[in-house]
Amino acid sequence: MSSPIPRSAGRSAAVRSQAAPSLAAAAAAVSLLACASVWAQPQYPSRPIRIIVPFAAGGPTDFNARLVSQRLNEAWGQPVLVENRPAAGGVPATEFVAKAPPDGYTLLGANPGPLTVAPHLRSNLGYDTMKDLLPIVLVTTTTSAVVVHPLVPARSVKELIALARKNPGKLSFGSPGVGTVGHLTMELFNSMAGLKMVHVPYKGVAPAQVDLLAGHIDVITMSIPNALDFMKQGRVRTLGVNGLQRSPSLPDTPTVAEAGLAGFESRNFNGIMGPAGMARDLVLRINAEVNKRVLSPEGREQLAAVGYDVAGGSPEDFGAFLKREFEKWGRVVRTANVKAEF
Numbered sequence: 346m347s348s349p350i351p352r353s354a355g356r357s358a359a360v361r362s363q364a365a366p367s368l369a370a371a372a373a374a375v376s377l378l379a380c381a382s383v384w385a386q387p388q389y390p391s392r393p394i395r396i397i398v399p400f401a402a403g404g405p406t407d408f409n410a411r412l413v414s415q416r417l418n419e420a421w422g423q424p425v426l427v428e429n430r431p432a433a434g435g436v437p438a439t440e441f442v443a444k445a446p447p448d449g450y451t452l453l454g455a456n457p458g459p460l461t462v463a464p465h466l467r468s469n470l471g472y473d474t475m476k477d478l479l480p481i482v483l484v485t486t487t488t489s490a491v492v493v494h495p496l497v498p499a500r501s502v503k504e505l506i507a508l509a510r511k512n513p514g515k516l517s518f519g520s521p522g523v524g525t526v527g528h529l530t531m532e533l534f535n536s537m538a539g540l541k542m543v544h545v546p547y548k549g550v551a552p553a554q555v556d557l558l559a560g561h562i563d564v565i566t567m568s569i570p571n572a573l574d575f576m577k578q579g580r581v582r583t584l585g586v587n588g589l590q591r592s593p594s595l596p597d598t599p600t601v602a603e604a605g606l607a608g609f610e611s612r613n614f615n616g617i618m619g620p621a622g623m624a625r626d627l628v629l630r631i632n633a634e635v636n637k638r639v640l641s642p643e644g645r646e647q648l649a650a651v652g653y654d655v656a657g658g659s660p661e662d663f664g665a666f667l668k669r670e671f672e673k674w675g676r677v678v679r680t681a682n683v684k685a686e687f
Contacts, residue, residue, distance in 0.1 A: 401549025
């Protein structure tokens with residue numbers, strides 16, 4: 346005869362058999378709650394997105410931001426709006442994005458001025474480029490050129506330098522604003538050539554270009570795409586390219602370095618950034634869509650045709666690029682002894 350089961354063991358078995366359904370029910374409830382939480386999260390994007398451009402409409406940063414906005418709109422079926430906020434070299438608009446909620450609905454049309462130049466000119470910025478903003482995707486880079494109004498009697502960089510030396514303080518150069526790369530490029534030009542051309546700041550590239558075309562200022566650095574358009578119309582004269590190599594779009598135009606200022610270089614960039622703290626999946630989704638739709642083979646061909654060097658790549662690629670540019674312009678500011686005026 347088998348031994349009877351002890352009463353205590355019987356009670357434990359009974360408790361376990363009764364508890365099992367309860368534990369299963371609890372686990373199922375937790376699972377349902379988790380699913381409900383996921384379902385409750387609206388799929389990004391569920392409302393309009395803003396890309397804040399720190400400069401006036403019509404410049405390279407605005408062009409790149411509008412191209413991104415158009416393609417993302419097509420991809421997601423949600424409005425992606427470009428909002429221009431020109432002021433103080435792009436600093437207030439950049440600070441606005443840095444302090445925005447990191448939900449992916451407020452992005453920045455990134456440009457070197459407020460990101461890699463202004464931090465070396467001002468100690469009281471309301472943001473830290475490397476801590477408060479998140480690189481998402483580098484869209485394009487561009488090499489600018491030194492251009493003059495056709496009435497300026499200089500047909501080369503050497504002639505411009507000679508003219509400015511003979512007329513200290515009489516020639517003027519425009520820029521998109523104090524602390525922008527356009528400003529710093531010409532300050533570097535002044536410093537390396539020993540000139541005293543007068544700086545005239547504007548609220549963005551477009552108004553500076555308008556005044557150059559009207560003859561109100563003498564010199565400006567202009568992106569290759571814009572320079573090409575105005576050259577074809579005979580409205581500007583391009584003297585030198587600011588990169589270390591000649592531009593394929595302007596093969597007969599020497600670099601400024603070739604023309605006498607050895608080592609002179611300045612490049613612009615345009616990208617998309619967001620506030621620090623954005624979820625990794627949002628960053629990767631925006632990055633992937635821009636690489637796929639804006640920087641597709643067809644898109645690359647279109648951008649190259651108007652003088653842009655297509656970048657793309659991962660958020661980490663953009664971050665490494667940004668760090669190099671940040672350090673480079675810091676050295677330029679210190680060497681040229683540029684002082685903030687805002």
